[in-house]
Amino acid sequence: MAAQPMLPILQQEPIGSELVGIARLAAASEHLDxxxxxxxxxxxxxxLLNRCTAPRMPxxxxxxxxxxxxxxxxxxxARYTHEFMELGAGxxxxxxIFGKQRAAALLAKELARVKPGEEIAVGTATDPYQPAERRFRVTRSIMQELARHSGLHIGVVTKSNLVLEDLEILRxxxxxxxxxVNLTVTTLDAALARILEPxxxxPDLRLEAVRRLNENGVPAGIICAPVMPGITDSPEQLEELVxxxxxAGGQYIFANALFLKPCSAAVFLPFVEREFPQLAEQYRRQYEGNAFLGPAYRKQLSKTMARLRRKYGVVSREEASAATEPNPVDPTEVHTQLALFSVSAKPE
Incomplete structure (x- = not known):
């Protein structure tokens, strides 16, 4: 289907509306398709350009x-972002799906705010190459604007091989x-991926996208995130992915453990109950009152990924971007299971 232009924006807010901010804008948004x-x-x-104040973000x-x-x-x-619009996170x-109108024009006015060396991340709370992009090309307009500038540091995050349609712009x-360009792959098991990311x-299409991007001079690698205990974290699964x-010629791979905000837990934990019932109670205990897994698990995951990168000659994202080197890992480290949970599981 050919790309369709975004329709004109509604200029008049609903009379008597009690909504404010982004919720008001969402309520007044123009229906497109x-x-x-x-x-x-x-x-x-x-x-369009939003400053990230979280210190743990690069x-x-x-x-x-x-x-x-x-x-x-x-x-x-990222499900919480719909709650700002008085919409459900499920x-x-x-x-x-809301496409941002006049995105490129906004960006053109705002890029002067970016200081040298500050990275711009595209796709942190949505996938910029989801199916809507095939119709409306909001992301393409943004990429075209970025291509008019030099000296920027840009990272794109997506799960979609649709990114290849912008190959010449990315070049x-x-x-x-x-x-x-970071392609997210949580598992190579297509059946498992289908229930996790319906x-x-x-996954093989995403890896092929990484291959083609690198072959055409666009640095690309893999984000393995989130790593889900008992579901995608066995040594065999991680090694197969690395x-x-x-x-595929990927320049780098890095991994992060599952992070569950309350709105995400409200969707994910019932999903685990249905598909992995033997893990449900352990997940509830681990994430009760805490969005993050403990430091021991995260450290073990980091060590495992460092060892696998060395084995297969792949680097970390930091190394790929010529930043600081990761902490060395003991070469005598044994190949151990990321044993947060007592069992790993296949969906029932």
Missing amino acids: DGHGVEYRGITVRS FKWTINPYRGCEFACRYCY ADFERK AIARQNTLF RAPR AAVAH
């Missing part, structure tokens, strides 16, 4: 072309900026 049970709307926003700025995401990943941490997040960006492209990244 429907497809496969998904409702598309255009939304006007005051700013980037200073974020760009999210859409609100909501059709991929419906069970573990998605089905609404997956089925009511232009990479020639005069520091660019990394509407995302298959080996596949190396085979």
